[in-house]
Amino acid sequence: MIQFQSFCGLHLALAVGFVVLAGLLIWFFLIRGRNKASPPLAHRWQAEVDDIPDEAEELMGKPVLEEGVSVVSAEDFGFVDKAKQLGAVPDMQKDIRDICKVLAEKDGSKEDFFVMFPMIRAKYPWASKSTLVGELNAFIRECVPFQLSPEELEDLWN
Structure with a gap:
């Protein structure tokens, strides 16, 4: 049989557990979430790698257009006479x-x-x-x- 004192103790333990869990969640999401803007850590291998510029076409040359394709200005463009x-x-x-x-x-x-x-x-x-x-x-x-x-x-x- 469950006595009244153990029933109150069980409720008290559950309430304290929820408060602790809520505190941990708040700490994890609010306090730890502020550090997301910190810069990433440097990697050892990064010093040995050269950065490739965004203009990749300069490395290989300009692409050749397909047969029948040409580049025209906006004034010369049209579909029908x-x-x-x-x-x-x-x-x-x-x-x-x-x-x-x-x-x-x-x-x-x-x-x-x-x-x-x-x-x-x-x-x-x-x-x-x-x-x-x-x-x-x-x-x-x-x-x-x-x-x-x-x-x-x-x-x-x-």
């Missing part, structure tokens, strides 16, 4: 088709086409300097209801 941007050429072709449709409905002539085409040239100023002029001329030849000579097609863009 501005004329070939998504939607620009199809929009221009749609406008040309619309003009041809109006000419067909109103029985327009070649002169009417030459009067209306400067609107397209003003809307798409890049087209006259683009490498797509030949492609656009072929498209115009297909759409218009009359014949255009190569000189007339070239004059469209000037």
